[in-house]
Amino acid sequence: MDNLDQLEQQSVYILREAFRHFERLCMLWSVGKDSTVLLWLARKAFFGHVPFPLVHIDTSYKIPEMITYRDKLAMEYRLTMIVGQNAAALKAGKTFPATQNLPEDDPAKVSRLECCGLLKREALTNTLNGSWPRQRLNLKTGKYELDTDKEPYHGVIVGARADEEGSRSKERYFSPRDKNNLWDVGEQPPEFWNQFKTDFAPGTHVRIHPLLDWTELHIWEYIKRENIPTVSLYYDQGTGTRYRSLGCAPCQAPIQSKAKNVDDIIAELKSGKLKNIAERSGRLQDGKHGLEELRREGYM
Numbered sequence: 001m002d003n004l005d006q007l008e009q010q011s012v013y014i015l016r017e018a019f020r021h022f023e024r025l026c027m028l029w030s031v032g033k034d035s036t037v038l039l040w041l042a043r044k045a046f047f048g049h050v051p052f053p054l055v056h057i058d059t060s061y062k063i064p065e066m067i068t069y070r071d072k073l074a075m076e077y078r079l080t081m082i083v084g085q086n087a088a089a090l091k092a093g094k095t096f097p098a099t100q101n102l103p104e105d106d107p108a109k110v111s112r113l114e115c116c117g118l119l120k121r122e123a124l125t126n127t128l129n130g131s132w133p134r135q136r137l138n139l140k141t142g143k144y145e146l147d148t149d150k151e152p153y154h155g156v157i158v159g160a161r162a163d164e165e166g167s168r169s170k171e172r173y174f175s176p177r178d179k180n181n182l183w184d185v186g187e188q189p190p191e192f193w194n195q196f197k198t199d200f201a202p203g204t205h206v207r208i209h210p211l212l213d214w215t216e217l218h219i220w221e222y223i224k225r226e227n228i229p230t231v232s233l234y235y236d237q238g239t240g241t242r243y244r245s246l247g248c249a250p251c252q253a254p255i256q257s258k259a260k261n262v263d264d265i266i267a268e269l270k271s272g273k274l275k276n277i278a279e280r281s282g283r284l285q286d287g288k289h290g291l292e293e294l295r296r297e298g299y300m
Contacts, residue, residue: 004222008041011210014173014196015045015157018208021198022155025052026082026128031066032246033230035159036073037219038211040228042157043077053080055127055153059119060090061097061248069231074137081137082147084127089118097250112251112284119248128153128205157208163215164279173212174198177205216279217269224262236260245280253282 001009018025027042027050029035042050056070074081089095096115099108110118126132129152136147160171172188174196189197200206211219223230233243241254255277259265268274 004218004225007214007218008044008222010194010213011038011041012045014208014210015042017196017198018155018157018174018210019046019051022206022208024151024153025155025157026055026153027052027157028124028159029054029056029070030159030246031056031062031070031231032159033219033223033234034161034164034211034214036228036230037214037222038157038159039073039077040226041210050077050079052157053082053153055082055084055156057120057123057127058083058085059123059248060085061095061119061250063233063246063249065231065233066246069229071137071142073229075139075142078139079137082127083135083137083144084123084132085135086119086123086126086132089122094118100250115251128156154203155206155208157210159211160207160209161211161214161216161219171207171209171212172196173209174200175207175209176200177207217266220262220266220269224266230262234265236264243282244274245283247283251284253284255282 027035027038029039039050039054054074058067070081073079093099094110094115095118096110096112099106099110102109123132127134130150134147134149135144136149137143138145162171170188172191174191175188191197214222222228231246233246236242236258239254240256240258242257242259243252244255244257246252255274257268259268
């Protein structure tokens with residue numbers, strides 16, 4: 001087996017172990033390259049069928065192409081597609097885009113990090129625990145309807161990679177959170193010789209990371225090998241720029257790149273051109289410790 005085969009087999013094994021041990025299981029799908037590869041692996045692991053819901057947190061600030069792509073694949077793959085949102089914060093205008101022109105000392109002004117806390121972390125926590133309404137895609141009509149299932153998800157599959165960002169390198173394949181979804185980095189179970197702790201107390205919230213040992217290059221090489229569809233935002237459309245990591249439109253910036261397809265991106269990564277540039281450098285909300293703070297408080 002080559003390296004991609006080994007990574008694929010490990011990820012498939014983790015997915016099947018998660019399905020075996022967690023009755024209330026879901027998978028987060030951001031529509032980015034990593035979670036889309038994870039979706040592809042899930043379909044392989046279960047012979048074309050994904051036997052658990054996919055959850056997407058809609059901040060309402062995603063680039064429209066991402067939402068179109070999400071719903072197209074959900075219909076094509078016949079996915080149980082669940083969408084959560086902090087509707088109250090959006091209605092009240094408690095977001096960075098809605099308040100960015102206010103004076104710095106205005107108490108109503110919302111920072112990028114605070115906005116992520118509201119639209120991503122709080123929305124994710126309350127969607128997973130069932131306390132906020134969820135929308136479910138009707139595969140017959142293609143429309144979203146109120147989901148009648150309000151039970152919490154205890155096992156949550158996430159497309160995090162250890163090489164992507166510092167805080168994610170501290171994760172485990174099976175990573176428990178406390179009852180409030182808070183992450184204690186120092187209380188992670190050891191994982192030696194592919195032996196994983198899966199016998200958590202009933203109701204424990206556990207994040208599962210099948211892509212933990214994959215790198216950015218592995219992801220793109222696998223996308224090429226499997227011919228996995230991706231959004232065009234990752235490629236130069238003639239402007240000499242492209243997105244390396246996808247998030248909310250007001251809080252992401254493209255990188256200088258002329259990579260127009262998957263082969264170009266693989267060559268760019270192998271060239272070393274990006275070796276000193278963080279993959280999430282275009283995610284303007286991260287700051288020095290922004291993502292780790294969000295993740296400790298329950299974000300993915």
